[in-house]
Amino acid sequence: MTPVTLDHANFLTPRVGDGGVDPDRLEGVLSERFQEIHREVERRREEGGLGFYGLPYASESMRQVQEVADSFGQWFEAVVVVGIGGSSLGARAVAEALRGSLWNERSEESREHFPKLYFLENADPDTTSELLAHLDLRRTLFNIVSKSGSTAETMAQFLVVEEALRATMDENQLRGHLLFTTDPEAGILRAMAEERGIPALPVPPQVGGRFSVLSPVGLLPAAVVGADLEELLKGAAEMDARCRSGTLAENPAGLFATLLHTADVEAGRSVHVFMPYGDRMRAIGLWFQQLWGESLGKARDREGRIVNVGPTPVAALGAVDQHSLLQLLMEGPHDKAVAFVRVGRREAPMPIPPSHPDVAGLSYLGGHTLEALLETELKATAEALRRAGRPSLVLEVETLDERALGGLFMLLQISTVYAGALYGVDPLDQPGVELGKEITYGLLGREGFPSPEDSDEAD
DSSP: OOSEEEEOGGGBHHHHGGGSBOHHHHHTHHHHHHHHHHHHHHHHHHTTOOGGGGGGGOHHHHHHHHHHHHTGGGGOSEEEEEOOGGGTHHHHHHHHHHHOTTGGGSOTTTTTTOOEEEEEOSOOHHHHHHHHHHSOGGGEEEEEEOSSSOOHHHHHHHHHHHHHHHTTSOHHHHGGGEEEEEOSSOSHHHHHHHHHTOOEEEOOTTOOGGGOTTSHHHHHHHHHTTOOHHHHHHHHHHHHHHTTOOOGGGOHHHHHHHHHHHHHHHHOOOEEEEEEBSGGGHHHHHHHHHHHHHHHOEEEOTTSOEEEEOOEEEEOOBTGGGGTTHHHHHHSOSOEEEEEEEEEEOSOOOBOOOOOTTOHHHHTTTTSBHHHHHHHHHHHHHHHHHHTTOOEEEEEEEESSHHHHHHHHHHHHHHHHHHHHHHTSOTTOOHHHHHHHHHHHHHHTOTTSOOHHHHHHHO
């Protein structure tokens, strides 16, 4: 079985009526449009502008990461990833999908003596101080992740971490508790690594943060908890091969992008709900939310014209959000399309005991499994949406293993690039985010960035 498949039947008009996409248009004009888009993306890839495409084949980088994880990373009881956005979301998504949210609660034997893994993302003083007080700093490695080395939140937390380490050990010991993941040549962290002898892993120059999950940004945390990096990249390479096809029906990433783009621009379905069924995939939804939103929400197209386009991604979780969002999805405005993610096979189906055969409200559950219940919830939700004329599709991963996850991440990244081409925008930049960063720098007094108050006075 293919590790990742796409079922889009409930996105088509025969199933959902006018709320869907006409199959004849999908096979006709939309397929022709995709051929143009595919050629454009392939051209950009060959020119070297889409660096994430090369990550599944970066075997030397993978070996370097594995060596660090097998040696340096395994000397410690805990590893803390300090990063935000693309410097953290992908790594968290991989680790939680493979190891679950309770990894750190397991015994050393259950973890096979791999370290505990924590993420410091938001510059929240409560979270930061709580974690630093909880950890034995003498047995903790801090992986500081920032390609530029100038991310305000990450660098502020680095300074706090560094001071906490300095209060516990001398300077020579301190550097042994730090690992940088940053630009291979430039930036504050790279300079500091070279000056102080701190180990550093490279983020490839042509790979942006939200496309970096298969680079050392995501691979190092995965390797630290024992993930099979070869299988992860193998799954990504297999998906890349499938998506080299210019035939829309054969290209799952092309279908995903085309259907959601069409739903937005032709049917006003600009809210794209990404809803995996399974707690281990919650962080994948958050990762996709950044990938889809930051890549496609743009004021200008690639010709510089004002367009103000972009769908609004919403990260949901099945079946939890059936009890919060489903009413809105069913009966609210016709401005939403749903992408479900299901797991074909789980390691622990968890039988439901037939403990109360005489209680009608319980007896129907006995004899099933929690896996079957969750699967039934997904099917029922998709069918309810279909009957209400609300389009949805299903991405299925065969099982939550490295190969399937590599394929899923690659599919969604390629889909984003196709969607960028369909919207006519550059999916790799983020000018709106940069303005907010510049204002932050000015408010904090960073040299070279004027204070907004000074600008107001000048006006």
